[in-house]
Amino acid sequence: MSDERDLEPxxxxxxxxxxxDNDVIGKDGDMPWHIPADLQxxxxxxxDHPVIMGRVTYEGILEALGEPLPGRTTIVLTxxxxxxxxxxVVATDLEAALEAAERAARERHDTDRVFVAGGATVYEQFxxxxxxLVVTEVHDDPDGDTRFPTWGRESFREVWRDERDGFAFVEYARRERMD
Ligand SMILES: NC(=O)c1ccc[n+]([C@@H]2O[C@H](COP(=O)([O-])OP(=O)(O)OC[C@H]3O[C@@H](n4cnc5c(N)ncnc54)[C@H](OP(=O)(O)O)[C@@H]3O)[C@@H](O)[C@H]2O)c1
Structure with missing residues (x-):
């Protein structure tokens, strides 16, 4: 696998x-909870953006929806x-995934924003x-087999928070890259 420090998006x-709260993000190839507001x-x-994800996450979406995420371009790392x-689109390494995502952003979605949508192996590398980082903080400690990797929280600043019942939508921006 590639070294993420080489990436220059x-x-x-x-x-x-x-x-x-316990860093769990997945269980048995699926999410450990069902929060319709989070899916929305x-x-x-x-x-209308490109979304990069790992093969396991992609297969979970295919199982749930019968197709890749509609209205987006999915770049599957495998x-x-x-x-x-x-x-x-399939990509066999991080650079190829980023290149495919940036091409789709320009040519199909007219945006300069690309999403990284997991799972754990893919978050870790990117x-x-x-x-x-757009985070739904789920205020629970569910059982699970997949955890969000340790992230340099001190390198980010919370810029937005919307508290709901049992969870919160939060957005973090990297400090040194803020305008
Ligand atoms: N809570 C959330 O927001 C959230 C979001 C996403 C996923 N999830 C959950 O997370 C779990 C899946 O995560 P996971 O970490 O097990 O799997 P994953 O990251 O979705 O997929 C892992 C696979 O991606 C491929 N891959 C990763 N890095 C690669 C690279 N640099 N080059 C080529 N291929 C690469 C490999 O596929 P091959 O084996 O085919 O080579 C690897 O086995 C599921 O339970 C899912 O529901 C939760």
Whole structure:
């Protein structure tokens, strides 16, 4: 796997995750909770953008929806030779994923923003290159098998928070990259 320190994004790179108080993000290939408002928030935030994700997360979405995320271009990181529909692209390393995402951002979505949507292996590799992190903080300690990696929280500043019942939508911006 590539070294994330080599990444030099030309886009705004934004991580998006729902994470519990105990850092759990996944269980048995799925999310450990069902929060419809969070699914709506994810859709509203990512619609008409490229979204980079790992193969396990991609397969979970295919199982749930029967297709890749509609209205977005999915870039699937995998070493496998996957066949994908028209709105999904396979990338075999981080640089290729970023390149494909930036091309889709320019040519299909007319944006300079690319989302990194997990799972844990993918967050970990992109963390140091993220400009922003859109986090749903789930106020619970669920069982799970996948955790959000340790992130340099001190390198980010909270810029927005919307507290709901049992969870909060929060946005963090990297300190040295803030305007
Ligand atoms: N709570 C949330 O917001 C959230 C968001 C996303 C996912 N999740 C959860 O997280 C879990 C999945 O996460 P995960 O960490 O197990 O898996 P993942 O990151 O989704 O996928 C891992 C796979 O991605 C591929 N991959 C990763 N880095 C690569 C690289 N540099 N080059 C080539 N391929 C690469 C590999 O696929 P191959 O094995 O095919 O080579 C690897 O096995 C699920 O439970 C999911 O529901 C939660």
């Amino acid at each position: 030309d886009c705004e790179l934004v991580g998006i995750v729902a994470v519990a 928030h994810f859709k509203k935030t990512t619609i 070493s496998r030779d996957l066949e994908t529909p028209e709105n999904a 963390l140091s290159a993220l400009d922003r």
